[in-house]
Amino acid sequence: MLRCQDVSEQATDYMEHALPVRQWLAVRFHLLICSMCRAYMDQLRKTTRLLARGHLPPPPPDVERRLLDASSRPPVEQPPPEPPV
Ligand SMILES: [Zn+2]
Numbered sequence: 001m002l003r004c005q006d007v008s009e010q011a012t013d014y015m016e017h018a019l020p021v022r023q024w025l026a027v028r029f030h031l032l033i034c035s036m037c038r039a040y041m042d043q044l045r046k047t048t049r050l051l052a053r054g055h056l057p058p059p060p061p062d063v064e065r066r067l068l069d070a071s072s073r074p075p076v077e078q079p080p081p082e083p084p085v
Contacts, residue, residue: 002030007037011044 007030013019014027031038050056 002026
């Protein structure tokens with residue numbers, strides 16, 4: 001029985017029918033019984049379709065400025081780790 005992690009690792013090969021038949025069927029069976037992996041696979045399929053068409057939504061207009069602002073700021077100080085008790 002495949003785990004969800006196995007399915008996510010093989011998702012692309014599954015969609016491209018690049019898995020051996022037995023492995024493809026194992027993923028297929030997992031998808032029948034696992035709604036989380038079905039949702040994941042559905043999302044991956046939609047994303048792949050959008051990428052193939054070049055139809056990605058444009059980034060927000062201020063994204064470039066925010067990225068530049070963030071990269072020019074000094075790194076955030078991390079608090080010192082708690083001493084062991
Ligand atoms: Zn699953």
